[in-house]
Amino acid sequence: MKFLEPAALIETLNWRYATKQFDPARKIPAAVWSALEDALILTPSSYGLQPWHFFVVTDAKLKAALRPHSWDQPQVTDCSHHVVFAARRDIDAAFVEKYLARISEIRGVGVESLGFYRDMMTSDILNGPRSKWVQEWAARQVYIALGNFMTAAALLGVDTCPMEGMDPAKYDEILGLPAKGFNTIVACPTGYRAEGDKYAGLPKVRFPKEDLLEVL
Amino acid sequence: MKFLEPAALIETLNWRYATKQFDPARKIPAAVWSALEDALILTPSSYGLQPWHFFVVTDAKLKAALRPHSWDQPQVTDCSHHVVFAARRDIDAAFVEKYLARISEIRGVGVESLGFYRDMMTSDILNGPRSKWVQEWAARQVYIALGNFMTAAALLGVDTCPMEGMDPAKYDEILGLPAKGFNTIVACPTGYRAEGDKYAGLPKVRFPKEDLLEVL
Numbered sequence: 001m002k003f004l005e006p007a008a009l010i011e012t013l014n015w016r017y018a019t020k021q022f023d024p025a026r027k028i029p030a031a032v033w034s035a036l037e038d039a040l041i042l043t044p045s046s047y048g049l050q051p052w053h054f055f056v057v058t059d060a061k062l063k064a065a066l067r068p069h070s071w072d073q074p075q076v077t078d079c080s081h082h083v084v085f086a087a088r089r090d091i092d093a094a095f096v097e098k099y100l101a102r103i104s105e106i107r108g109v110g111v112e113s114l115g116f117y118r119d120m121m122t123s124d125i126l127n128g129p130r131s132k133w134v135q136e137w138a139a140r141q142v143y144i145a146l147g148n149f150m151t152a153a154a155l156l157g158v159d160t161c162p163m164e165g166m167d168p169a170k171y172d173e174i175l176g177l178p179a180k181g182f183n184t185i186v187a188c189p190t191g192y193r194a195e196g197d198k199y200a201g202l203p204k205v206r207f208p209k210e211d212l213l214e215v216l
Numbered sequence: 217m218k219f220l221e222p223a224a225l226i227e228t229l230n231w232r233y234a235t236k237q238f239d240p241a242r243k244i245p246a247a248v249w250s251a252l253e254d255a256l257i258l259t260p261s262s263y264g265l266q267p268w269h270f271f272v273v274t275d276a277k278l279k280a281a282l283r284p285h286s287w288d289q290p291q292v293t294d295c296s297h298h299v300v301f302a303a304r305r306d307i308d309a310a311f312v313e314k315y316l317a318r319i320s321e322i323r324g325v326g327v328e329s330l331g332f333y334r335d336m337m338t339s340d341i342l343n344g345p346r347s348k349w350v351q352e353w354a355a356r357q358v359y360i361a362l363g364n365f366m367t368a369a370a371l372l373g374v375d376t377c378p379m380e381g382m383d384p385a386k387y388d389e390i391l392g393l394p395a396k397g398f399n400t401i402v403a404c405p406t407g408y409r410a411e412g413d414k415y416a417g418l419p420k421v422r423f424p425k426e427d428l429l430e431v432l
Contacts, residue, residue, distance in 0.1 A: 001231055003373035006251030008218065013258040013368070015217055035222030037429055041422050042229040044366055046380045048421055054429045062432055099423075106421045124381075136352055143356045144378075147363025150260055152229070155371070157219035162360075164262045165340075175432065205264055205322045206257050207315075213253055213270045216278055216391065 014204065016154035019161045019189070021197035022078040028191060032156055033081060036190070039152035040083075043145040047121050049099055051091055051138040052145060053182045055175055057082040062174070069170035070187065075161045080191030084171060085146055086182035087138035096121050135183075142185045153190060163187040230420065232370035235377045235405070237413035238294040244407060248372050249297060252406070255368035256299075259361040263337050265315055267307055267354040268361060269398045271391055273298040278390070285386035286403065291377045296407030300387060301362055302398035303354035312337050351399075358401045369406060379403040 028036070040054050057063055058081055067076040076082055088095070100118055104111045124130050130137050150160045164186055171177070171184035193200055206212070244252070256270050273279055274297055283292040292298055304311070316334055320327045340346050346353050366376045380402055387393070387400035409416055422428070 001227065001373065002224065003228070004220075004371045006248055006372060009368055009371055010251055010254050010258070011217070012219070013255055016258075016260070018260060018264075032222055035226055037425065038226050039229055041425055041428055042226070042232075042420070043363065044232070044234060044378055046378070048234075050423055050428060052428065056429065056431045059432055099421075102423055103421045106419050140356055140359045143359035144363035144366075147259065147360035147365075148367045149363075150360075151364045151367045152225060155220045155225055156222060157217065162260055162262070203322050204258070205315075205319045207266055207318055209253065209257055212257055212266060212268065213272065215272045216275055 012154050013151070016150065016160070017200060017202075017204070019075065019159040019191075019193045019197060020199045021194035022075055022080070022159065022161075022189060022191045023194040024078040026080065026192040028080045028158060032158060035156060036149070036153055036158065040145060040149055043148045045141045045144060046137070047099075047117075047125070049091075049095075049121070049125075049141075051088040051095075052142050053086045053088065053180070054145070055084040055086060055177070055182075057084060057175075065174050066166075066171060069174070070163060070166040073163065073165065073189075075163070075189035076187075078191070078194075079161070079189035083149070083188045083190055084175065084184055085142045085186045085188065086177055087135065087142050087185050089135075089178065089181050089183055091125060091134050091138060093122070093126060096126065139185050146186055146188060149188065159191060159193045161189045163189060228370050229367070232366065232376070233416055233418075233420070235291065235375040235407075235409045235413060236415045237410040238291055238296070238375065238377075238405060238407045239410040240294040242296065242408040244296045244374060248374060251372060252365070252369055252374065256361060256365055259364045261357045261360060262353070263315075263333075263341070265307075265311075265337070265341075265357075267304040267311075268358050269302045269304065269396070270361070271300040271302060271393070271398075273300060273391075281390050282382075282387060285390070286379060286382040289379065289381065289405075291379070291405035292403075294407070294410075295377070295405035297405075299365070299404045299406055300391065300400055301358045301402045301404065302393055303351065303358050303401050305351075305394065305397050305399055307341060307350050307354060309338070309342060312342065355401050362402055362404060365404065375407060375409045377405045379405060
């Protein structure tokens with residue numbers, strides 16, 4: 001395996017910024033987008049349960065329909081791929097069984113050998129403390145995907161703009177997500193910055209490190 | 217800027233796994249850890265508000281005290297740096313002002329020019345729809361940091377194990393976080409995999425791409 005030099009990683013993370021102006025003429029090439037799809041799929045999640053779905057809006061009419069419900073932000077229509085991060089609605093015993101069957105399939109182990117794992121998930125997410133707020137638990141997982149995705153995109157030279165300024169209920173309605181078993185959580189226009197975006201050159205605002213991090 | 221080839225990114229994301237066994241003898245070198253601190257600090261957040269704090273536990277006694285409240289998982293004591301991701305408790309007008317003052321300081325603009333930005337945050341997070349669940353909003357932001365951190369670590373060849381299997385209230389108590397203005401959200405032992413960790417070689421379990429992603 002070849003890893004990055006620490007300085008190269010930090011250079012990339014400093015290059016990243018919440019893009020205000022996308023270049024509407026630049027589309028993400030298929031090979032690059034395919035890797036970003038893989039990056040989304042490879043996101044870690046609690047128990048590996050993947051309680052999410054990623055809806056990638058590239059259709060111009062659909063983007064235009066979503067924009068008024070995104071505080072009219074032009075990134076929605078100007079970006080190459082408008083990614084909608086959604087959480088799974090039904091996190092139940094059937095979903096856990098589906099996941100166990102998938103483990104069995106991929107790792108070639110019998111489902112009967114996974115009883116301990118089933119019990120762990122059941123006593124936590126299905127019937128235990130987290131079952132009281134399992135939808136919020138799923139939403140948090142979705143944010144892992146968002147964090148991973150923005151960093152992955154930057155590493156490939158692709159720009160993003162994380163977007164909470166949108167109406168999840170309207171997104172659900174327009175994209176028909178509840179019928180598919182999902183709810184919109186957050187969005188992220190993705191593409192390439194316009195040359196003139198003045199935000200690209202502004203120094204990043206972060207609190208001093210000592211206000212944000214402490215070694216114990 | 218030099219970016220990664222798509223295949224190199226995916227190779228790294230496949231190399232990453234939730235590490236079960238850390239090598240207790242291997243510590244993260246200072247230069248590598250320093251970059252990971254920077255990666256945490258550079259995490260994007262909604263409005264750029266950074267409603268978080270990262271507590272990095274390296275002290276052996278403190279790790280040992282946390283382990284029984286982490287489902288007794290050995291990663292807590294065997295890892296090099298046990299990172300505790302915490303959310304800010306007071307997300308109020310004073311915090312927004314502190315942030316505006318920081319923007320002013322870093323970008324050399326007068327606070328009086330930031331009134332529109334203050335109004336946006338106030339009417340959303342302080343008094344608007346998100347104010348009803350602002351602590352959960354902050355927790356979601358923390359998960360962006362977790363997602364970014366795990367990916368950043370993997371790029372530097374550093375292993376992580378995201379850990380929801382722990383008792384946030386006990387962590388708060390042991391680390392004294394509420395008095396510092398924070399609450400524990402999630403943890404992430406970080407270090408280097410032990411040579412014998414059999415989980416490192418297992419194929420990754422993910423649902424088929426068509427179950428997780430749809431292009432619209």
